[in-house]
Amino acid sequence: MFTTPRLILIALGAALNCSIGTIVYLVKLPIYLDSIGTILIVLLLAPDRTAAFICAWAAGWVGLAVSGLINPFLPWFALTDVAIALVAALLVVPAAATFRARPLRGDVFTIQVALCGIVLGVVSAIVSAPVVVYLFGGVTGSGSAFVVALFLKDGLHLMSAAIASGLAADPLDKVLQVLLAALLYRATPGDFIAMLRASETGTAS
Amino acid sequence: MPRRELISGPNFSGRSAALMALLRDAAFAAKTFYVGPYSEAALSGLTSSIADEVDLYRAKSTDNPASPGRAVFAPIDVAAFGRREPQTLSGGEQVLLALHCFSLSAFPALAIDTALEQLDPANRDAALDYLDPRNGLGLGADVALIDNRLPPPLAGWTARERTADTTAFDCDPEKVVAALAPRQAPAIAIRNLTFGYRHGRTIFRNVDLALAGGTAYRLAGPNGAGKTTLLKLLVGVLAPNAGELLLGDAPYRPWRHGNRAIALATQNPDHQWSGATLRDDLARRRAAFAHLVGGDAFAESRLVKLAAALGAKSLDTHLYELPLAARKRLSWLWPLAGALPWAVLDEPSLGQDPATRVGLAAAIARLTALGHGVLFVTHDDDFAARIPHRVLAIGEMQVKEAP
Amino acid sequence: MTPNGAFTVGFILIALSVAEPGPRGAAVLVALALAFAVIEVGGASLIALKRAAIVVLPLALFMSLVWVGLVGEAPYQIAADIVGTRTAALVYVAKLSGRLFFVVAVIQLVFLRFADLTPLQLVRALALPAPVKRMLAITLSLIGTLRHAIDRAHIALIASGTLTRAPSWRNAVHSWRLIQAVWLSAVTILIGRMRDKWPVEGTMARLDGALDRGKSRVFAGADRIWLPITLAAGCAILLADLAWKR
Numbered sequence: 001m002f003t004t005p006r007l008i009l010i011a012l013g014a015a016l017n018c019s020i021g022t023i024v025y026l027v028k029l030p031i032y033l034d035s036i037g038t039i040l041i042v043l044l045l046a047p048d049r050t051a052a053f054i055c056a057w058a059a060g061w062v063g064l065a066v067s068g069l070i071n072p073f074l075p076w077f078a079l080t081d082v083a084i085a086l087v088a089a090l091l092v093v094p095a096a097a098t099f100r101a102r103p104l105r106g107d108v109f110t111i112q113v114a115l116c117g118i119v120l121g122v123v124s125a126i127v128s129a130p131v132v133v134y135l136f137g138g139v140t141g142s143g144s145a146f147v148v149a150l151f152l153k154d155g156l157h158l159m160s161a162a163i164a165s166g167l168a169a170d171p172l173d174k175v176l177q178v179l180l181a182a183l184l185y186r187a188t189p190g191d192f193i194a195m196l197r198a199s200e201t202g203t204a205s
Numbered sequence: 206m207p208r209r210e211l212i213s214g215p216n217f218s219g220r221s222a223a224l225m226a227l228l229r230d231a232a233f234a235a236k237t238f239y240v241g242p243y244s245e246a247a248l249s250g251l252t253s254s255i256a257d258e259v260d261l262y263r264a265k266s267t268d269n270p271a272s273p274g275r276a277v278f279a280p281i282d283v284a285a286f287g288r289r290e291p292q293t294l295s296g297g298e299q300v301l302l303a304l305h306c307f308s309l310s311a312f313p314a315l316a317i318d319t320a321l322e323q324l325d326p327a328n329r330d331a332a333l334d335y336l337d338p339r340n341g342l343g344l345g346a347d348v349a350l351i352d353n354r355l356p357p358p359l360a361g362w363t364a365r366e367r368t369a370d371t372t373a374f375d376c377d378p379e380k381v382v383a384a385l386a387p388r389q390a391p392a393i394a395i396r397n398l399t400f401g402y403r404h405g406r407t408i409f410r411n412v413d414l415a416l417a418g419g420t421a422y423r424l425a426g427p428n429g430a431g432k433t434t435l436l437k438l439l440v441g442v443l444a445p446n447a448g449e450l451l452l453g454d455a456p457y458r459p460w461r462h463g464n465r466a467i468a469l470a471t472q473n474p475d476h477q478w479s480g481a482t483l484r485d486d487l488a489r490r491r492a493a494f495a496h497l498v499g500g501d502a503f504a505e506s507r508l509v510k511l512a513a514a515l516g517a518k519s520l521d522t523h524l525y526e527l528p529l530a531a532r533k534r535l536s537w538l539w540p541l542a543g544a545l546p547w548a549v550l551d552e553p554s555l556g557q558d559p560a561t562r563v564g565l566a567a568a569i570a571r572l573t574a575l576g577h578g579v580l581f582v583t584h585d586d587d588f589a590a591r592i593p594h595r596v597l598a599i600g601e602m603q604v605k606e607a608p
Numbered sequence: 609m610t611p612n613g614a615f616t617v618g619f620i621l622i623a624l625s626v627a628e629p630g631p632r633g634a635a636v637l638v639a640l641a642l643a644f645a646v647i648e649v650g651g652a653s654l655i656a657l658k659r660a661a662i663v664v665l666p667l668a669l670f671m672s673l674v675w676v677g678l679v680g681e682a683p684y685q686i687a688a689d690i691v692g693t694r695t696a697a698l699v700y701v702a703k704l705s706g707r708l709f710f711v712v713a714v715i716q717l718v719f720l721r722f723a724d725l726t727p728l729q730l731v732r733a734l735a736l737p738a739p740v741k742r743m744l745a746i747t748l749s750l751i752g753t754l755r756h757a758i759d760r761a762h763i764a765l766i767a768s769g770t771l772t773r774a775p776s777w778r779n780a781v782h783s784w785r786l787i788q789a790v791w792l793s794a795v796t797i798l799i800g801r802m803r804d805k806w807p808v809e810g811t812m813a814r815l816d817g818a819l820d821r822g823k824s825r826v827f828a829g830a831d832r833i834w835l836p837i838t839l840a841a842g843c844a845i846l847l848a849d850l851a852w853k854r
Contacts (some may be wrong), residue, residue, distance in 0.1 A: 004812055005802055007743065011750035012794065019754060020787070062747055069715060070663060072708050137683035137700070145671065149678045158687050183784075184791045187481035189525040192795050195802055228808055239808040245800030251745060251815050253752045257728035261811075261818050288726070292756040316808065441773055442766045460773040469767040475796050476760045479768040479785065486768070489785065493769025496778075525796055539768075 005195045006055055009044065013037030013059030018067045025071050031143065031173040034074075035084050037063065039120075039181035042088040044188065044196050046096035053089035057082055073140050076131055083127045084120060091116045092178065099182040113182060117175025124174060125166025132162045144169050208233070208347040209338050213357050214367030215558040216530045217374055220351050221318055223367060227349050234314035234347050238262070238307040240300060242319045242529055242556055243473045247303045248291045255286045255294075255302065264311035276342040278308035280331050281429070296323045296472055296552075297428030297584075304332060314347040319556045321352050323472075325427045325584050337361060353558050354585060374516035374531045376561065378568035381514045381541040382575070390418030390546035390578040391453035391466070393439070395604075398448035400438060408434050410602040412448070418546065421569065421579040423589050425607075426599030432582045433472065435604060436549055439580075440464050465497035468544065472551040472582075474529070474536035483512060483535065484520040490539055502544035511542055530556050541568055547578040554588050566591035609648060611722055611733040613831030617644065617838045618718040624842050625710050633845035640841055641714055644834070648721050656716035663712050668705035675701050732819050735826040741819045742812075753797055754790070761789035 014037060021034025038056045045052040060081030068075040095112040098105065132140055138148050138158050144165050151161035210227060212220045228237045240247045252258045281301050286294070294302060300320045307315055321332055334340060336348050338361040350362075357364035395414040401407035408431040416422060424432045437443045439450070441459025450457045452466055459465070471477040479489035487508055494502040503511075505520075512520060515534045517527075524532060533556055540548035550569070554562045562585070570592045573579045580597075583589050596607040624637055645653035675682070681692025682700040722730055731745050765771040765786060771779050779786075806812060827835065 002739075004806065007746055008750065008798055008802065011743070011747040012754070012798070014747055015750045015754045016791075018751075019758075058743075062743065066747065066751070069712075072663075072711050136704075137687075145674045146678070149674045152679050152681075152686060158683060180784075180787065184788065187788055187792060188795060189523065189792075189799065191526065191803070192799050195799070225804075225808070236810050237808050239805050241800060241804050243800065245797040246805045249805070249809075249811050249814075250753060250797070250801045251749045251811060252726075252728055253748055254726045254728070257726045257818075260726075260728060261814055265817065290752055290756075292752065312809070318804075437763065440767045442763050444773055463772045463778075464767060464769050467767075471763065471767070473760075475793060477764045477767060478792070479765055479770055479789065481788065481792060489765075489770050490768050497769050525792055 001051060001054065003198070005198075006045070006051070009041055009196055010055050010059045010062060013041040013056070014063035014066060016040065017059065017063035021063070021067060022070050031169060031176065033173065033177055033180075034063070034067070035060070035081070036177050036181050036184075038081070038084055039088050039092060039177055040184055042085070042092045043096050043099060043181060043185040044193055046093040048197070049089045049093050052093055053085050056085035056088060060085055073136065076135055077128055080124055080128045080131070083123050087120050087123050088116075091119055096185070099185050104186070109182070113179050114175055117178040118171045120178065121171030121174035122167065125163060125170040129159060129162040129166055133159050138162060207338065207344065209336075209362040210347075210349040210365060211355065211357055211359050211362040212349065212351050212365045212367065213355075215369045216561060217371050217528065218367035218369045220367050223365065224316055224318060224349055224351055228314070228316055233349075236312060237314040237316045238310060238312040240303045240307075240315070240317045240320040244292060244296065244299045246318070247299050247320055253290055254288050255283060255291050256288065258291050258302065259283060259306055259309060262306040262310040264309065268311035274343070275308060275345055276335070278304050278332070278335050280328050295429045295433060297325060297328065300324060301328060301428065304335070308335075312346065314349070316349045318351045319353060321350075322354060322555050322584070323552065326586070328428055329584065353556065353562070354587075356559070373518075374528070374534070376516040376534050376564070377514050378537060378541060378561075378564045379571065381511050381538065382543065382568045382571045385543045385572070385575050388543075388546065388576045390576055392417050393457075393466075393547065393578065394451040396449050396451065398438070398445050400434065400443065400445045407602055409604065412604050414597070414604055414606070416578060416580070418578045419573065419576045421573040421581065421592050421594040422597050423594045424580060424582045424597050424599060430599045432599055433551055435599065436469065436551055436580070436582070439549065440467050440469050463493070463497050466545055467547045467549050468540040468542075470536045470540050470548075470550040470553055472555065474532040475525075477536055478524050481523060481525065482520070483517055483522045483524055486524065487520065490544075494544055503542065511538055533557065534561070537565065541572060543572065543575070543577060547580070548572060550579070550581040552582050552584070554583060554585055562588050563591065609721065609830040609834065610826070610828050611730055612735045613827050613835060614648070614718045614721050615734070617834050618714050620838050620842055621714050622711050624845055625707055627846070627849070629845050629849050633849050636841050636845055637710070640838060641710065641717070645717050648830070649717050652720045652723065653717060656713050656720055659716045660709050660713035664705055664709045667708065668701065671701045671705065672698065728818060732821055733824075735821065738816060738819065742816060745815060745819060754794055757790045757794035757797060760793045761786055764789055
C-alpha cells in the first residue's frame with residue numbers, strides 16, 4: 001500500500017493543501033481551497049479506491065498538523081477531512097477517466113465536476129457544523145464567519161446558522177476545488193501517474 | 206581493480222538507459238551514488254539543510270566499509286553553507302556538494318550523468334582529477350560517467366560507444382534563425398546596480414555596464430559567482446536593491462512592468478515552461494508579447510516549422526513527457542525565434558552532443574549578426590569559441606568587460 | 609532538555625489551555641509558559657511572541673469585526689436566547705484570542721528552544737515510531753520542494769512576460785497558470801528523484817538510518833524537572849477548576 005511514490009504523494013498532497021489553504025485563509029474569502037491536494041491524490045490513484053481513500057486521508061491529516069501552526073482552528077476539523085477523503089474515493093474515482101480524456105468532453109466534464117463538488121460540499125458542511133458550534137461557539141477565523149454572522153442576524157439559531165452558512169459556501173468551494181484538481185490531473189505527466197499506481201513487490205527505496 | 210566506464214554517443218542513443226543497465230549489472234557495485242543532470246537527480250531531496258544532506262550520506266559504522274580512508278573532495282567550503290537549503294545553491298555548487306557527499310560516504314560506486322558539464326573549468330578539472338584512476342587517491346569505487354565534452358578515449362577508462370537509435374528528436378538550430386530579418390536591438394545599460402538576497406550576502410555592488418545590440422557577450426565566472434542572478438535581474442525575476450536599467454535611453458523596470466525585451470533560455474529547461482504543452486507555452490509568450498510590445502509575434506504556421514526544426518513534431522507535444530535533452534532543445538525556441546530583441550541563454554549546450562553544440566553555436570552567431578543582442582553563459586570554451594563574442598567577467602560583486 | 613521533553617511540556621500546556629481553565633488556572637499556565645520561555649528559550653522568546661502576534665492579531669481583529677461589529681452578541685447569549693451585548697461579544701473574542709495566542713506562542717517557544725538543531729537532527733531526537741518520523745521528514749522536505757517549485761514557476765512565468773514580480777491585476781488573472789506551473793514543476797522534480805536517484809542509491813533506507821535515535825534516552829536532563837512540575841500544575845488546575853465550576 002505505502003510505496004515510496006505514494007508516501008511522497010501523501011506529503012505532496014498535504015503540502016498543497018497547506019499552501020493553497022493558508023493563502024485563502026489569510027485573505028478571508030468565504031471559501032477554503034484547502035483540500036485540492038486530497039482530491040488530486042484520489043484522482044492520481046484511481047481506480048484503486050482503497051489506496052485512494054487511505055492516502056487521501058493521510059494527506060488530509062498530515063496537512064492539518066502542519067497548517068495548524070498558522071491556522072489554529074484547523075486541526076479540529078479532522079473528521080471533515082476523513083469525510084472528504086471517503087466521499088472523494090467513492091465519487092471522484094469513477095470520474096478520473098473523464099477528467100483525463102484527451103480531447104476534453106466539455107459537457108460530461110462539467111457535469112462530473114459539479115456533481116462531485118456539490119456532494120462533497122454538502123457532506124463537508126454537515127460534518128463541520130458541530131465542530132464550529134460546540135468547539136468554537138460559531139466563532140472561527142475563516143471568511144465563512146461572515147456568513148454565519150449574517151444568518152444569526154436573521155434570527156437563526158447557532159447550529160442552523162452554521163449549517164446554513166456551510167451549505168451556502170461549501171458546495172461552491174468544493175466545486176472549485178474539484179475543478180482545479182481535475183485540471184491539474186489532466187496536466188500531470190503519465191510517467192508520474194504510472195509510478196503512483198504501481199504496487200511495489202520489493203522494499204521501498 | 207575498480208572500474209571506470211565512459212558511456213559516449215550522440216543524444217538519444219540510449220546512454221542514460223545504458224548507464225542504468227550498467228548499474229544493475231551483477232559485476233558492478235550493489236549500490237551506487239548517483240549524480241544526475243540537474244538538482245532533482247543530484248541531491249537527495251530529503252533534507253532541508255546542507256549540513257543534513259552531508260550527514261545523510263556520511264559513512265556510518267553500519268555501512269559496508271568498502272572504502273576506508275577515501276580522499277575527501279571539497280573544492281568549496283561546505284561548512285560555510287551549513288544551514289542553507291541545498292536547493293538555493295547554484296547548479297554547479299549542487300554538483301560539487303553531491304560529489305563532496307560521495308567522498309564522505311561508503312558508497313562502492315558512483316554514476317554521473319552529464320552533471321560535470323555544469324562545473325567551471327577549475328572545478329571540472331578538480332573533479333576529473335579526483336575520478337582519475339591513475340591519481341593514486343584510491344577511491345575504492347567503480348565509476349560510470351556520461352559527459353558530452355569528453356570524447357573517448359580517456360586514459361584509464363573503458364569506452365562504451367552508443368549509436369543513435371531514433372531520429373524522432375533530430376534538430377537543426379540554424380533552421381530556426383534562417384528566415385529572420387535583420388533588426389537593431391536597443392542597448393541595455395546597467396547603472397549603479399546593487400543587489401543582495403535578504404538575509405544573504407551582497408552579490409553585486411555598484412555595477413556599471415553597457416551592452417550593445419548586435420553583439421554577443423559571454424558571462425564568465427566561477428560556480429556561485431552570480432551569473433544566473435544577473436540574468437534574473439535583467440529579466441525582472443529579481444529587483445535590484447539600488448541602481449537602474451536602461452533599455453535604449455529609457456528607464457527599464459521589468460520587475461514592475463514585465464519583461465518585454467529579453468527571451469530567456471534557463472539552465473534547467475524546466476525552469477521556463479509556461480504551460481503543459483508547447484502550444485500552451487507559446488500561446489502565453491505570444492499573449493505577453495501582444496500585451497507588452499504590441500502585435501502578434503508569429504503566425505502559428507511559422508511556429509510549427511520552428512518547433513519542428515528543434516525536434517518537436519507537433520505543438521501539442523506535452524513538454525514534461527519529452528526526454529530531458531529534447532526539452533533542453535525546445536528551450537532555445539523562443540530566444541532563437543527572434544521575437545524579442547535580446548536573447549539570453551544560460552548554459553544552453555548542457556547535455557547536448559558535439560554535433561548539436563556546433564549547430565547551436567552557429568545559430569547564436571547568426572542571431573547576433575542579424576542585430577540581436579545576445580548574452581550567454583557557458584563553461585564550454587570550445588562552444589564559446591564558435592560565437593564571436595566579448596567577455597564579461599563576474600566576480601567580487603562586480604561585472605566588467607574583459608579586455 | 610530533549611525535544612521529547614519540550615514537546616510533551618508544550619502539549620500538556622496546550623491541552624490545559626483548551627480545557628478552558630478558570631482565572632487562577634489560566635494564571636498558572638501563563639506563569640509556567642513564561643518560566644519555560646525565560647529559562648529554556650531566553651531572548652529568542654520575543655521572536656515567539658512576535659510570531660504569535662502576527663498570526664493571532666489579524667484573526668482577533670477579524671473576529672471582532674464579525675462578532676462585535678456585525679452580530680453584537682456573544683455566541684453563548686445567542687444559544688441561551690437572551691439579549692446579548694457588544695461588551696459580552698468583545699469579552700468572548702478577547703478570551704478566544706488570548707487562548708489562541710497562548711497556543712501559538714507555546715508552539716513557537718518549543719520549536720525555538722531547538723533552533724540550533726537541523727531539521728533532521730530534530731526529527732531524529734523525537735521518540736516516535738519510525739514510519740511517523742519518515743513521514744515527518746518527507747513532509748518537511750516536500751515543503752522545501754514545493755517552495756523550490758514555486759520559485760521555478762515564478763521564474764518561468766515572469767521570464768515569459770505572463771507575470772510581473774510586483775503585484776498586478778495580470779498576476780491575479782494568471783494565477784491559475786502559476787498553480788499549474790508549480791504542480792508540473794514539483795512533479796518533474798519528484799519524477800527525477802523517484803525514477804533515477806532514489807532507486808539506485810537506496811536513499812530512503814539511508815533516511816531511515818539517519819532518523820534512528822539509537823540508544824539515546826527519551827527524556828533526559830532538564831526534562832526531569834519540567835515534566836513533573838507541568839504535570840503537577842496540570843492536576844492542580846483541573847482539580848481547582850472542578851471546584852470552581854461546581
